[in-house]
Amino acid sequence: MKQIEGGICSVRGVSANGIKAEKMGIAVILAEGPAAGVFTQNKVTAAPVTLSKGVIDTHHRLSAVIVNSGNANAFTGDDGFLDAMEMASMLSENLDLDADTVAVASTGVIGRRLDISKIRELLPEVLAELGSTPECSQAAAKAIMTTDKAIKESAVELDCGVRIGAIAKGSGMIEPNMGTMLCFAYTDAKVPADVLDAALKVAVQKTFNMLVVDGDTSTNDMILLTSTCKSGIKPCMECLDDFQESLIYVFTELVKKMAKDGEGATKLIEARVVGAKKHEDARLAAKAIVRSPLVKTAIFGKDPNWGRIVAAAGYSGAELEQERLSLSLSGGEEKVELVDCGEISESFDLALLKKIMENYEIVITLDLNMGEEHATAWGCDLTYDYIRINAEYTT
């Protein structure tokens, strides 16, 4: 497996484009084939989530996706659902596709009716430049951004020649539960929808579901994985393992990009919990650490306040015993052991610890010393800018 350029357009059979106009963005991705999806578990579900979930559950394939940013089309009732359907039929008419194989996604303000005429006005411009260049992938990734400051794309080529590429957006209202934010992933492997579905669920659990920016689960989370089958390569069993690992790799890259671009973030936090009795214990503890406002503010303040880390693990619900906990902090090439089996390391190097806290990427490793299971979660620090962005966001 190697990283490649080109985002989703590196995958054979995918064309895309997007534009931003004032507060609204429109992206279209054209890619026909078997497909799988995961969606938000928020009970207040946006109309496009309901529509796209219906398409996937019924047909297990997609022909295209149309996405708008600037308005979430969430909590908009029957009108909102009709608007989402209108977006799908607009695209299908223009490109001569089956309307019920078009997925729709939206992101932005909740509880406000979509300006469908604006989408109708902008769509021809998007479709005129639909293409398969790296710039096309970037244009689509840019069009779906809201408070994001950077585009998020990732692509790899497997040893067998199959490619996987994905774009995503997400910066706030981020604590995924099953699906997350918006992510559109593509492959050209010749695999049926049920294989995509299984691979997607495994990958999401290890990546997007381990990301916390602020602990708010969105109403619009959606990840779609479509295969164009255009590589003509039908993966063997071994290649399928490789496919799974590569999908996890691509998603991990996007998750890190989202954590780095978390609203107001100045630092990336990676929490590795090892030595858990059960996998779920490792997951709970790792997520609690990156979710804790006190851990997040301490890291923003470059303060190695490790008491907050063990406190977060302690209330996470994970099975643990404080006498067994070992904790270290690392950043760059440096690492400091703070706690060893419940005992505070008396002799740790405070100067080195302070140097570690200056790093952009802080890695927390917590060993529960109870078993073999492990999990990693990602998050960002909590800063003045998170407050500014979210207190001044105009509704």
Add this chain to the structure above:
Amino acid sequence: MKQIEGGICSVRGVSANGIKAEKMGIAVILAEGPAAGVFTQNKVTAAPVTLSKGVIDTHHRLSAVIVNSGNANAFTGDDGFLDAMEMASMLSENLDLDADTVAVASTGVIGRRLDISKIRELLPEVLAELGSTPECSQAAAKAIMTTDKAIKESAVELDCGVRIGAIAKGSGMIEPNMGTMLCFAYTDAKVPADVLDAALKVAVQKTFNMLVVDGDTSTNDMILLTSTCKSGIKPCMECLDDFQESLIYVFTELVKKMAKDGEGATKLIEARVVGAKKHEDARLAAKAIVRSPLVKTAIFGKDPNWGRIVAAAGYSGAELEQERLSLSLSGGEEKVELVDCGEISESFDLALLKKIMENYEIVITLDLNMGEEHATAWGCDLTYDYIRINAEYTT
């Protein structure tokens, strides 16, 4: 029932005092009688929590409590437990009490050894002025403060003459689970420990367990309720109901004081969820609303971003259907209905809504329209000052 002055010292048989010296505070409360307690469910449990829980579980009575602020005596291993025992025996020797009926509580930095010699040095000064005046209650309430900006005490007298008084501290690391922060409550009703225990659990569930400042559950949460029996009044069944309601009243007052004094807070948020099928649904939704960083920052920004409120309820785990939700916001004497059975109220008065958001106390009422159960949760906004306080807290 009526509110009275004097805090814990209004309760017959209670004497107290406290002093603050630099970063450390010491409080002593002398009150002999049957007692009950609730304690943090954080698996990383501070030494004084372990000790005091042992005292309550074994003897179901207390003679006194000794509290220090400035150091949590948490994650301090066997040494920490010996230090907590030392605090108890120091007090018992000075006042000729049974050491194993003395409770100990600590609050402050986690993972640092307690300066026991400092406590030994300060204790005589505290004991010299031990008394039952309102100022003594205030001195104790002040001595246990950390980042708190105001003392927190409340007291009532029941119609039957029984009194209940309590002091508390807590400003950050607050999302109680069973017990919370530190709270010392007293009554002079002639009731046994099992009655106190039952009343305490009911009251805590409706009050302290419905408070969220930042979502971090402390390692040191503890609430102790002791009866001095000094009123000589043994409540009848009807009076016991009154006792329960009065205890809830006293705790609610303290919870509101804590929310108002939440780290960096500029506003008090009260989330009332009504019309739930099950009580647990109402609790989950109400707590999710006051926990949501996005709701908290919106309220700080005086922005009526109600989409974030329904989104928080949606991911809370509560059973709800978006088509049934009704939502209103109120502040001062004004109220605006925003959503009625899933439909956005087209005609609401935006000017009035903006006026409401200027209020210090914002009340959110969410009707699930599915049943008769209800719950109320309290919290505060999330502000620049929360970040400043917690990023600059020196370890």
